Amino acid sequence: MEGYIKFKPHWTAAPALPYEQIEEINRWRTEVYRLGLIGAYPDGIGYGNISVRLDAGGRFLISGSATGDLPELDARHYCVVQSADPERNTVVCEGPVVASSESMSHAAIYGECPEVCAVIHAHHRELWRRLLHRIPTARAEVTYGSPEMAGEIVRLLRETDLRRTKIFVTAGHEEGIFAFGASLEEATWRLRDEIKHIFLE
Template sequence: MTEQEGVIKFQLDFSPQPALSAADVAEINSWRSIMLQLGMLGQTPQRYDNYGFGNISQRFSADNRFIISGTQTGGIVQMRAADYALVTLCQPEQNRIVAVGETKPSSEAMTHGQLYQLSGAINFVIHAHCPQIWQLADALGLAQTRAEVPYGTVAMAQEVARLFRATKVLQQGIFTMAGHEDGVMAFGSSADQAAQRLISVYAAALKRDAVPN
């Protein structure tokens, strides 16, 4: 790997305090459990030098506040409300995130925040790590961020905005991050839609991989 997972690169204004209830995170937590079982996020010695990988978020309000899994929580099997953060302000152009909670937000919070700002129809985002999709992005016809753009940066937020202008990514609801090993972002108007898009492309990748050249 060229980059260590889980490094926060944005300016974070974080207020450590209880911010979310079990009811607030019930839906996102159920889908995180499914993604964990699929190996789309988690933590294992066999991958990425045993750093946690992948994250998940859910729009919390119409003003673009959102709930996101905490940084380096991939190894937690059963998350609690304290393991999520509430991002109250995302300013990609200033490389700034404001958040509250009992754990700091994921290092990919900037990209999640950009997606919520780009479309009010997006209510759920999954940042998965899936080598099968990532390696076959071209063959699967997926939009991709440029290889020189690192994760969790202003440049990545700008690159996502470029994809929205130049590709059909809003309709597809999924893209890969060419400069972030195995990184895949799926989103939708609901958790069901985001997950269905990710799983459908995963199935297509597995099908392609199983067919001999």
């Protein structure tokens, strides 16, 4: 499932960023991990990733590939995505790890929505089942992390109320959920709010 990089990463190895620069994203990442939305399956394969916008040009900081299983991350587990090009299927990134395999999807959201500053890709079986085809849903034939997924996300942002509701699921990527917002807090809250409904019913 997760961990297979579909795009061609143009990765430049670079030292970890100073801790102050990853402190906020890391705090929210730990929170999302505790909610079970980032984590690992019994076979050890990790899932979920988180990013935060760095500038208006679309650069963003994202958790690294295959880090979902780790309860706590540090600066060595984050990298900067400089640019993503779905047409060429390339992601240019720099840091101590390769960018998450979902980087192209995160980039699609930042590129389409200047107001969005944080994106979370989570997995949650029950939430996914409940939300599938009830909220904006990426078509089943679109595989995760692909240029087609980037195009599908842009389609949802333009053709549905997703830009306002800030959460969608992926039919072809089981348990996959994306939430976003103007801040890491808002993106996390968006997921939390949906989980809350499960327990209220």
